Amino acid sequence: MSYDGLWSIGELAEHAGVTVKTVRFYSDRGLLPETSRSAGGHRRYGHGALDRLRLIRSLRGLDLPLPEVRRVLDEAEGEPDGAFEQAVAGRLDALGSELRALRWREAALRLVQECPPGERADRLRLIGAVSAPPSTAPLARFWRAWLPVRMPARSVAAFLEVAVPQPPDDPDPAQVLAFARLHALTTRPCTGAGQPQPEAHRAAGARGSTVLYAGLAEAYDLAGERLRRDLAPCPDEALDAFVAAYASAYGTRDTPDFRRLLARQLAADPRIDRYWELVTVVVTPPGGRPEPTPGSAHDWLLAALAEQTAATA
The missing domain is CATH 1.10.1660.10 (Multidrug-efflux Transporter Regulator; Chain: A; Domain 2)
Known part of the structure; x- marks a missing residue:
């Protein structure tokens, strides 16, 4: 100095x-x-x-x-x-996103490395269409187009919360592949008249659809408990809630005749089974027990309804 x-x-x-x-x-x-x-x-x-x-x-x-x-x-x-605290918190958020992206890329690289040579081009195409970490926006757009028109925003948001899986922070290759396939499934162009709609979307209307999906959420929760206990489909409280949701949406009573009509209608409705199969893979940790999804709960309830209506025919 x-x-x-x-x-x-x-x-x-x-x-x-x-x-x-x-x-x-x-x-x-x-x-x-x-x-x-x-x-x-x-x-x-x-x-x-x-x-x-x-x-x-x-x-x-x-x-x-x-x-x-x-x-x-x-x-x-x-x-x-609070400038220092805000700066550190912001950097932690950014770093977390960067780490999630790195883990996703690592699992994607392992997926390509471990796949048979004949499947490599297809898997590269699938994962190349997905950002890292991946966005759920295409899945949300898919469901917004599928849900009934003029359905209240609050009801749509409640459904999207359970229907759109969040990508795992630390995925394994199978989860990366499942999410990439979900992305491809929900972004492929529709043909003909567009995405097929269940009959309930046309018959219930906007108000009825709100009632329907609120009731279905309760029924799916009840059926999920049965699935976690490995119970076979059977007529019980969960099925009653399931049928009541449709009866309320249609403005009718829950009767044996209505249950038979509903069973035939639901059996003929378009299905999105592949979507729910892939969701199960995305949300299940490696080696973990699959968690019920709205799709698996719906299948359980539909099987219970079919069993009951067949027994009373």
Whole structure:
């Protein structure tokens, strides 16, 4: 330090253990202002610049972007406003997303590496169409087009919450492949008149569909409990809730005749079995027990209805 108590740019760089180029970089961006200039126009820095430079280096070592570093430095010189906490939280969120993307890419690479050569091109095409980490937006668009028109937004959101699987943070290759196939299934162009609709969508109308899906959610929860206990389909409380949902939507009573009509209608309705099969793979941890989905619950209830109506025919 010279007689005036100030450091040259070279002296500051030496004390901080960085290059002159680094000090000049932060100075030029206003993060490390010099105290004065020498007669020859050279930058001069006060003793406090060393602590400030060390703080800048520490924040950059945490990979905080320069604008966030500036906010933290401003906070250090003024009233605390949570800038540091916000910057760290934001970086943690970003880092979490980056880690999820890396895990997804790792599982995708293993998927391609382990597959037979004859399947490699098809799998590359499938996973190449999916971002990392993958977006669920195409799946949500698929269901929005399939659900009844003018269905209230709150009801749509409640259904999407259970129908659209969230990609696992640490997937195995099978889950990557299943999600890629889900993406392909829900983004392929529709042919003819478009996505087939269940009869209930046409018969119940907007208000009836809201009643229907609220009742189905309850029935699926009850059927899910039976599936977790490995119970065979049978007429019980879950089936009663299932039929009641359709009866309420149609504005009719739950009678034996209605159950027979409903069984025939549901048997003829378009199915999305492949979607639910893939969802089961996506949401089941490796080696874990498959969790019930609305699709598997619907199948259980439909089988119970068919058994009951056959017995009473």
